Amino acid sequence: CDAECYVEEEQPVCELTVTSPEEGEWFDSEAVPIEWTLSEGCTPIDHFWLYYNKTSTGNCDDLDHGWNYLNDGSNAAFGNNPYSWLWDRPATSGQYCVKVKVTSNGARDASGVFNVDLAKPEVSLDVSEQNEGYCEDDTEEESGVCYVNQETDIGLTCSDDNPDAPWQSGVDYTEYRYSVDGGETWTEWTEASSFSFPEDSNHLLQYRCFDNVGKVDSEEKEFVVDSQAPEITKTVGEPKISCNPENEDCYNQ
Numbered sequence: 001c002d003a004e005c006y007v008e009e010e011q012p013v014c015e016l017t018v019t020s021p022e023e024g025e026w027f028d029s030e031a032v033p034i035e036w037t038l039s040e041g042c043t044p045i046d047h048f049w050l051y052y053n054k055t056s057t058g059n060c061d062d063l064d065h066g067w068n069y070l071n072d073g074s075n076a077a078f079g080n081n082p083y084s085w086l087w088d089r090p091a092t093s094g095q096y097c098v099k100v101k102v103t104s105n106g107a108r109d110a111s112g113v114f115n116v117d118l119a120k121p122e123v124s125l126d127v128s129e130q131n132e133g134y135c136e137d138d139t140e141e142e143s144g145v146c147y148v149n150q151e152t153d154i155g156l157t158c159s160d161d162n163p164d165a166p167w168q169s170g171v172d173y174t175e176y177r178y179s180v181d182g183g184e185t186w187t188e189w190t191e192a193s194s195f196s197f198p199e200d201s202n203h204l205l206q207y208r209c210f211d212n213v214g215k216v217d218s219e220e221k222e223f224v225v226d227s228q229a230p231e232i233t234k235t236v237g238e239p240k241i242s243c244n245p246e247n248e249d250c251y252n253q
Contacts, residue, residue: 014042016107018100019082023112026169028213031086032116036100036109038081045075047103050085052096053110060097060110067099093118093165119165123174123209123217126155138221148197149227155194158209158217169212176207178223197225 020035021027034050051067053060060066071085078085090096093116101108127135130152134144148154158171175191180201197203203225208218 013039014102014105014107015039016042016100016102016109018098018109018111020084021098021111021114023114025112025114026213027089027114027116028169028215029089029118031088032090032098032114033084034087034098034100034111035082035084037083038102038107042102042105042107045102047074048072048078048083049101049103051099051101052087052090053099054090054092055095055097055113058095058113060099060113063099063108063110070098089118090116092116093167095167115167115169117165117167117169117211117213117215119160119162119168120215121158121160121168121171121209121211121217122162123207123219124157124159125207125219125221126157128153128155133224137219145222145224147224147226150197150200150225151227152225153194153196154205156192156207156209160211172210172212172214174207174209176205178206179204197223200225200227 016036016038018034018036020033038045049072050070052070053066053068055066070087075083087098095113095115097110097113099108099110125135125137127146127148130149132147134142135146135148138144154176156174156176158174160168160171162168173191174193175189176195177187177189178197179186180199180203182202183204186206201224203223205221205223206218207221208216210216
């Protein structure tokens with residue numbers, strides 16, 4: 001090649017990569033962080049557009065259809081590379097993706113499918129036999145004291161299947177604690193699905209359950225634990241006579 005020979009250099013390709021949310025990530029009521037990066041070949045950039053897609057198929061492979069507008073702005077509005085923006089959060093539970101697009105050159109990318117769970121779990125109480133009084137979960141309309149003994153099993157159930165928010169993260173764990181001095185001091189929180197009280201006394205029970213994104217449902221219930229058998233005392237009223245039990249005639253009076 002002589003001195004006038006010229007080889008055109010290959011221009012770098014602009015690549016946009018969405019790095020957050022990650023595939024399979026769970027969110028509840030907190031904002032969803034959207035983050036993306038640009039390769040060196042993407043400068044200068046004049047504008048970004050952000051979209052979301054609620055998917056029923058578990059994927060967001062179609063980058064052209066089904067997307068809803070979220071936000072847009074110049075690159076300065078989203079900071080420096082890597083860029084970021086906080087989505088206040090989706091309005092309903094379900095599976096979502098987000099997409100970011102560059103106006104000037106059409107570079108775009110979508111996140112993996114992430115999950116949104118907006119409904120908290122529900123904890124409930126189940127008191128086995130050998131109980132008396134109001135032994136169900138207290139409500140605003142009805143409440144009362146539950147009387148049990150030390151052998152009565154107290155069961156705790158946690159559910160995370162609210163039909164009004166069908167995409168939920170599932171139950172993590174259930175725990176309880178109690179006080180025998182009206183709430184002045186408490187036992188440590190103990191993770192369990194059932195237990196019994198080890199001592200006779202008035203007990204104030206607190207119990208709660210968590211789902212896999214940290215949402216909690218908690219309740220409180222008052223118990224009286226009484227394991228002592230009643231005592232029977234015999235009294236004889238008037239008229240009566242003294243009698244020697246060894247005398248058979250005593251029983252014939």
